[in-house]
Amino acid sequence: xxxxxxxxxxxxxxxxxxxxxxxxxxxxxxxxxxxxxxxxxxxxxxxxxxxxxxxxxxx
Numbered sequence: 001x002x003x004x005x006x007x008x009x010x011x012x013x014x015x016x017x018x019x020x021x022x023x024x025x026x027x028x029x030x031x032x033x034x035x036x037x038x039x040x041x042x043x044x045x046x047x048x049x050x051x052x053x054x055x056x057x058x059x
Contacts, residue, residue, distance in 0.1 A: 004029040005045045
């Protein structure tokens with residue numbers, strides 16, 4: 001199991017918050033990240049590799 005980081009970004013792309021997600025692979029981590037339904041853009045990272053950018057979920 002790997003420790004992924006989900007970084008939440010402000011409008012300028014600066015990190016405002018972070019959450020750790022434990023998952024077996026990239027697909028599971030991405031699914032868990034999207035399920036959080038954040039109202040801001042986020043990026044999912046594993047070490048120094050960005051997995052995906054997740055667009056905001058409308059409120």
